[in-house]
Amino acid sequence: MTGLSLHSTFAMPAKKRTGSRKRKVAPETVSEILERLHKTYPVAECALIHSNPYELLVATILSAQCTDARVNQSTPLLFKKYPNARKLAAAKQEDVEEIIRPLGFFRSKATNLLGMANGLMERHGGEVPDTLDELVALPGVGRKTANVVLGTWFNLPTGVVVDTHVRRISQLLGLTTAKQPEKIEQDLIKLLPEEEWIGFSHRLIHHGRRICIARRPKCRECPLLDVCPRVGLPPLDE
Structure with a gap:
């Protein structure tokens, strides 16, 4: 989109951006999140029972x-x-x-x-x-x-699974501002090492079921609290 000339006579009102601005997450923050998720959920497995x-x-x-x-x-x-x-x-x-x-x-x-x-x-x-x-x-x-x-099943990291837990918690952590699963996945692919793509989703799903529960998040019990900006959540009471 072409910007206004510095010599324009009239200033046009700026358009609101709808989620296009990306939050920048420091690589060390991503590494800290991954390390704590590994420690909290050392065994990351799919909860769907299957044998093939x-x-x-x-x-x-x-x-x-x-x-x-x-x-x-x-x-x-x-x-x-x-x-x-x-x-x-x-x-x-x-x-x-x-x-x-x-x-x-x-x-x-x-x-x-x-x-x-x-x-x-x-x-x-x-x-x-x-x-x-x-x-x-x-x-x-x-x-x-x-x-x-x-x-x-095949242990092939072809992408990051984005379910409701992964979408919500990734947004809370400030890892993405996107709303659509496909765009969230692309944001996460850029942030995460490929070897983490599979386990990250499993761990975030476990986290969403046990601690970061949608309607009643247990923030004070959360191992990620001090690295979580809690995007969209009200401030914790002092």
């Missing part, structure tokens, strides 16, 4: 707008009835809907599961691929879901 990449892919699709705990209550029956992509691709939509009904948005999720399973059968012989491009090309599989599967 197919089960993880299914569970991750189901986890949209739903807690992992609720997903874990429905997947045992789902996996028992449809243990692989071949079985799921041949399933009736109403039968899948009935099993996953408690998870919410069950019709669209069933459609996504069947589309994904048919995609696996048609393009990959029923096996879950291990590349980002192949995964996101499957029906119902977005970048977040692909990153979960690639990072958790």
